[in-house]
Amino acid sequence: MTAPAAPVTRPVTAPPESRPPLRRRRPPSLHGTLSRVIIALIVIVQVYPLAWLFITSLRTEHDFATGDPFALPKAVTFENYARAFETGNLGMNILNSFIVTMGANVLIVLLGMMAAYALQVLGFRFSKFVRSLFLIGIIVPVQIALVPLFIDYASINLLDTYPSMIIPLAGFALPMSIYLFCSFFEYIPRETYEAASLDGAGPYRIFGLITLPLSVNTVVTVVLVNSIFIWNDFIFANTFVLSEELKTIPLGLQNYIGAMGKTDWTATFAAVCVTITPLLLVFLVLNKAMIQGLESGASKG
Amino acid sequence: MLPNRSRLSVLVFLLPPLLLYGVAVLFPIMQSLFLSFFSWNGISDMEFVGLANYVRMLTADDIFWRSFFNALGYLAICLVLQLGGALLVASLLTSMSRGRELIKTLYLLPAVISTVAIAFLFVRIYSVEPVGLLNQLLHWIGLGALERPWLSDINTVLTAVSAPEGWRFTGLYMLIIYAALLSVPKELEEAARLDGASRWQLFTKIRFPHIMPVWITTTIMATTYGLRGFDIPYLMTNGGPGQSSELLTTYMYKTAFISTDFGYASTIAVFIVVECLVAVGLILFMLKRKADA
Numbered sequence: 001m002t003a004p005a006a007p008v009t010r011p012v013t014a015p016p017e018s019r020p021p022l023r024r025r026r027p028p029s030l031h032g033t034l035s036r037v038i039i040a041l042i043v044i045v046q047v048y049p050l051a052w053l054f055i056t057s058l059r060t061e062h063d064f065a066t067g068d069p070f071a072l073p074k075a076v077t078f079e080n081y082a083r084a085f086e087t088g089n090l091g092m093n094i095l096n097s098f099i100v101t102m103g104a105n106v107l108i109v110l111l112g113m114m115a116a117y118a119l120q121v122l123g124f125r126f127s128k129f130v131r132s133l134f135l136i137g138i139i140v141p142v143q144i145a146l147v148p149l150f151i152d153y154a155s156i157n158l159l160d161t162y163p164s165m166i167i168p169l170a171g172f173a174l175p176m177s178i179y180l181f182c183s184f185f186e187y188i189p190r191e192t193y194e195a196a197s198l199d200g201a202g203p204y205r206i207f208g209l210i211t212l213p214l215s216v217n218t219v220v221t222v223v224l225v226n227s228i229f230i231w232n233d234f235i236f237a238n239t240f241v242l243s244e245e246l247k248t249i250p251l252g253l254q255n256y257i258g259a260m261g262k263t264d265w266t267a268t269f270a271a272v273c274v275t276i277t278p279l280l281l282v283f284l285v286l287n288k289a290m291i292q293g294l295e296s297g298a299s300k301g
Numbered sequence: 302m303l304p305n306r307s308r309l310s311v312l313v314f315l316l317p318p319l320l321l322y323g324v325a326v327l328f329p330i331m332q333s334l335f336l337s338f339f340s341w342n343g344i345s346d347m348e349f350v351g352l353a354n355y356v357r358m359l360t361a362d363d364i365f366w367r368s369f370f371n372a373l374g375y376l377a378i379c380l381v382l383q384l385g386g387a388l389l390v391a392s393l394l395t396s397m398s399r400g401r402e403l404i405k406t407l408y409l410l411p412a413v414i415s416t417v418a419i420a421f422l423f424v425r426i427y428s429v430e431p432v433g434l435l436n437q438l439l440h441w442i443g444l445g446a447l448e449r450p451w452l453s454d455i456n457t458v459l460t461a462v463s464a465p466e467g468w469r470f471t472g473l474y475m476l477i478i479y480a481a482l483l484s485v486p487k488e489l490e491e492a493a494r495l496d497g498a499s500r501w502q503l504f505t506k507i508r509f510p511h512i513m514p515v516w517i518t519t520t521i522m523a524t525t526y527g528l529r530g531f532d533i534p535y536l537m538t539n540g541g542p543g544q545s546s547e548l549l550t551t552y553m554y555k556t557a558f559i560s561t562d563f564g565y566a567s568t569i570a571v572f573i574v575v576e577c578l579v580a581v582g583l584i585l586f587m588l589k590r591k592a593d594a
Contacts, residue, residue, distance in 0.1 A: 115318035141529035148332035171325020232415035
């Protein structure tokens, strides 16, 4: 799926996070305690299933089949992980996901920047029209493209290749990234460009020497936000890829069960844990940038 | 406009992205529209049938209508969980002093995880044998009578497949609403408080009106994403049992890739796009009327 986005609204400028909380006269107020309890409950509902996933992956099969699902495992075992790697094609799936995510991100960043540069910095007569063309890609659901792309790919022998996944993933993510880059380019002062122009720099040099180097932070944000959606894409991969060697993580996981005949839940959970780890690590390390990207992506559209 | 730019340079920067976008998005949209007027199984010759697919869809296809109403139910549940949950947590979070960053991160975690993993996880949460989290919880709090196989009971399956999608993205919308709430001018809140406004009044009279534009954005996002929801119901139940959790998207997918009825599948796809556009239009219209009133 592409990054979520929205067509309308005026920009919201969030003040720095360090804003002090609303002042309260009586520190241990009922309201404050109640808020905390509600938040804690909701966070538990959000996070506990993930913790449970991990705990279950460490259970023995017997413990899983007979034990209380909320209890801690009686004995911790890593055997499920060994079994997960033996039965599935985990390594290959992870590699494929990396290739697809990298490929799509390169296209999204490079082409997104180029389009935003043309729209926001260079400017031209039909730029409004081109902007609204890109807006279509944000509103329209990806499902519309499945049948036509399947037919087109079949006729040019592109089914079952990396590009068959990369092209639609990049195409549908492009509009959102263009908007993010456009809203960033707005903040580069015109004087910078004018000065460079006076020194004789043309549009290509200005792009390479000014716009590109200044955009590093935005690139990180765009890559992070898009990577979540590309790494987890199920629908394009499921539709366009058939062979085992090209399957990405979401497909590998799905296949897993079939390959083992009857569902081996503890091993499946171990496999799920392995496959969500890379993205989870990146997310936990860089979540500030990611959160900022998601926020601004939605409010600046 | 850049002083030294040429028409050629605009094209150099604009054409490659437009090409990719055209190939991946614009052209397929046109093709879908075109295909929706044909009957085609992908092998034999395409046969032009005019509006026959649309007539069949709207007047003679029970499964279509079933899927349509299911999709609306799915949407309703997602919206309540995502927007309601997001607004509640975001409001509570503004009055907390510590741990906000941690809560934001934890709350966003499910959005990072693939739908396939989430589908697996929830199949287990709902399961009966071995007992899953939900049934065990009901047993503990003395509501054992409610224990059931959530995914094979036709009365509960739609709710059961909608909840994970709602659960997954609450954090995302919470972040957006929270950022908006932080931008409410403090002076306004202080003034209202000095005038003796209660918390509830503060929220309904000051904060919520202030974040209205962002609220509209999030509502539109959540609605269009709810209407295109596919992965989780497809993976958890494949629309079953019967058609009790079939959505328009899963029905479209099956029509295309299992029945290989590409023409009719395109008709349904066009309907999904129209549905999204109508939903966005309706939301904007209703909110505008409310604002004018």
